[in-house]
Amino acid sequence: MAEPPMVERAGWDWLETPPPAGPIPAAAAGTDPAPSFARCFAGGDGARVLAVLRAMTLDRALGPDAPEAALRHLEGQRQLVATILALIARGRAG
Template identity: 65%
Template structure:
């Protein structure tokens, strides 16, 4: 099975606003264009509901909590990049 992890030695720093020369510069405008319009708003709303607005019960395993927290972090980054690309 192929390894789908990022091979880029720069890692994920470009998501935090660092220049991303290997990916063509600041990704925020691309995120803003991608999620513009009613379809983009629906996708962002669905991702938010599935992650940021979701809670787990007291019987949730450590693995489930870590998985959801990772999903939340990714959605938060998508929302932040989209907002920055829109000039918000």
């Protein structure tokens, strides 16, 4: 059987994924986690946990002699905390 011909795309176009045709699946299906994150971190305990997470990641600076692995590890932690904060903000906004 002959395979269908491949369509050549110019440059880096082949890396681009097409945008979804419909609404965002998580929001459309009612499975958006943002409201759950907002509820989870709504009280005093949630605020305390967020303060600790910020202090451990976003407010932390490594010295100039920090190894690359430590820098990458901290950046991964920062990304996770930033994602949590964004989900909380989106959940609170409704």
